[in-house]
Amino acid sequence: MFAYTQRPHGRWELVTLQGLANFAREHGLRSLTDTSPEEEQLLRKVVSREAVHILRAITGWLHPLYVTPSETRELGYIVTEHFGRKLTGRAVRIDLTGISQRWLRDLIWDHLVAILRSPGCPRSGGTFDDMRRAGLELSTFLEIHAPAGGHDPRTLTAEHMHQFVADQRQRERDGLISLAARGVRGKPSIVTANTRQRVFHRTRRLLRGALESGEAERLGLDRAFIAAMPASGRMVSRSRQPFADEVAHALADEANLRRLAASYDPCDRGLRDAWETIIATGRRCGEVLHLRLDCLGRYGGLPMLWHDQTKVGNYDQALRIPERIHQILEARQRKTLTLFEARNNRPPTAEERAQMALFPTNIRNRDGRRPLSYKWFHKGFKLWIDELDIGRWVPHQARHSLATSLLRAGASLTHVRRYLGHVSERMAEHYIHLTQSDLEDVLQHVWVTGPGSANPGEH
Numbered sequence: 001m002f003a004y005t006q007r008p009h010g011r012w013e014l015v016t017l018q019g020l021a022n023f024a025r026e027h028g029l030r031s032l033t034d035t036s037p038e039e040e041q042l043l044r045k046v047v048s049r050e051a052v053h054i055l056r057a058i059t060g061w062l063h064p065l066y067v068t069p070s071e072t073r074e075l076g077y078i079v080t081e082h083f084g085r086k087l088t089g090r091a092v093r094i095d096l097t098g099i100s101q102r103w104l105r106d107l108i109w110d111h112l113v114a115i116l117r118s119p120g121c122p123r124s125g126g127t128f129d130d131m132r133r134a135g136l137e138l139s140t141f142l143e144i145h146a147p148a149g150g151h152d153p154r155t156l157t158a159e160h161m162h163q164f165v166a167d168q169r170q171r172e173r174d175g176l177i178s179l180a181a182r183g184v185r186g187k188p189s190i191v192t193a194n195t196r197q198r199v200f201h202r203t204r205r206l207l208r209g210a211l212e213s214g215e216a217e218r219l220g221l222d223r224a225f226i227a228a229m230p231a232s233g234r235m236v237s238r239s240r241q242p243f244a245d246e247v248a249h250a251l252a253d254e255a256n257l258r259r260l261a262a263s264y265d266p267c268d269r270g271l272r273d274a275w276e277t278i279i280a281t282g283r284r285c286g287e288v289l290h291l292r293l294d295c296l297g298r299y300g301g302l303p304m305l306w307h308d309q310t311k312v313g314n315y316d317q318a319l320r321i322p323e324r325i326h327q328i329l330e331a332r333q334r335k336t337l338t339l340f341e342a343r344n345n346r347p348p349t350a351e352e353r354a355q356m357a358l359f360p361t362n363i364r365n366r367d368g369r370r371p372l373s374y375k376w377f378h379k380g381f382k383l384w385i386d387e388l389d390i391g392r393w394v395p396h397q398a399r400h401s402l403a404t405s406l407l408r409a410g411a412s413l414t415h416v417r418r419y420l421g422h423v424s425e426r427m428a429e430h431y432i433h434l435t436q437s438d439l440e441d442v443l444q445h446v447w448v449t450g451p452g453s454a455n456p457g458e459h
Helices: 002-006 014-026 037-046 049-066 069-075 102-117 126-145 158-174 193-213 215-219 223-227 245-252 254-264 271-281 285-289 323-344 350-355 374-388 397-408 413-420 425-429 437-446
Strands: 077-079 093-095 177-182 188-190 296-299 302-309 314-320
Touching: 002 049, 014 037, 014 049, 037 049, 069 077, 069 102, 077 102, 093 126, 102 126, 102 193, 102 215, 126 158, 126 177, 126 193, 158 177, 158 193, 158 223, 193 215, 193 223, 245 254, 245 271, 254 271, 254 374, 271 285, 271 323, 271 374, 271 397, 285 302, 285 374, 296 323, 302 323, 397 413
Parallel strands: none
Antiparallel strands: 077 093, 177 188, 296 302, 302 314
C-alpha cells in the first residue's frame, strides 16, 4: 500500500487487490518482484488488466529496493534508478528479455549500464531505445538463420552478418515490417532508412566495443563476424523550417483555432490556450505544458510569464509576453482552480496551489500536479493539421518562425538567444533560416539589374 500513497493513482478496488494476492499465493511467489512476463500475461487473463497496472506500480517501487543490479542482469532487464538515472518520458525499467541469446543480451546490458554510469549519460531514452531495437533485430535474425539459433557465439561467421545486413537493407527498400521491433500497442514497425541506420550504428558500436574490451575474444566471437557489420552511412539531419506565410495565417486564424478547441479538446483541457502561448512566445511545447499554476505576474505594469527551461537547466525564467496571452492564461488559471474545487469540494491550500499545473491532465490527477502530456497535445495538433490540409508541420516550428521573425524585425542574434533561452549564439543560429535584416537593402540594390551585370544595382 505504500506505493499507492506515493504517487497519484486511480481507484484500487479491494476485489482487484484480493485477486492479485490470491494469484501470488497460488503461484508460489515470494514477492511480486518475482513475477515473470509470462505470469504477468496470465494475471491479465485470470484477474484483470487493472491488476497488472497495480502490479507494475508496486514492483516499480520495490525493484530498486529489493533487486540488485547483478540480479537484474540475470533476469534480463535494467532498473535505471540503480544508477541514479531517470530518463525523460521513460519507465525506470528497460526490458531486454526479448533478446534470446544470453551472450548478446549480456553485451547489451553491460553496454547500456556503462552509459548510465558515465557522466555524459543522455537525459532522453533515444540511445537506449535504439540499442534495444538493434539487439532485438539481430537476435531475431540469428534465432531464425544461425546454427542453434545463434546461442553459441563461436558458430557465427561473417556470412551470418552479411545476411543480416542484406535482410535489413531489403526491408528498408521494400518498406517491410521489422523482424522484432514493435510500436504502440504492438503494431509492427516499418523499416525505414532512419531505423535501419540506427540499427547498423548501434550494432556496430556494440560489437566493436566488445572487440576492443576483449569480451569478444572471451566469448569466442569471430572477428570477421564483427568486421562484416558496415558503417551506418551518413545520417542526414535536417533543420526544421519556419512556417510559410500562408501556413502561419492558417494556424493563427480564429475560425481554425475554434475548430481546434471544439473538435480535438472537447473537455477544454487547454489545447488551444497552450498552442497560442507557443505561437506568441516561441517556447518549447514541454515548457508550456509544464507551466505551474502561479506562473503569471506583472512587473512595472508589464505582463510576465515564469517558466522552467529544463532542457538547458534554467529554472524560474521570466519572459515578457503579450497582453492577450496574459489574459488567456489568467482565464486558464480560473478554469484549473474551478476544476480542482469540483474534484475535491474545496479550494486548494497554499502548499497545494504551489505544486499545481496550469494545464493538468484529467487522468489519475486528483491533486492537479500532473500536466498534460506532449503525446496528448501532439495527437490533437496533428489531427488538426491534417484537417486543415496545409502539409506536414509540427508545433516546434513555431519556435523557428518566431526566431526568424525577430531577426527580420531588427533584433540581434544576442536578443534572439536571450529571448528563446539558448545557451549560446551558435544554438540560436540553428533557428535562423533567412538572411539577416541588415542585408535586405543591399540585396534589393544588387537585384535591380542582377549581380551578373557590368554595373549591378543600376538601371
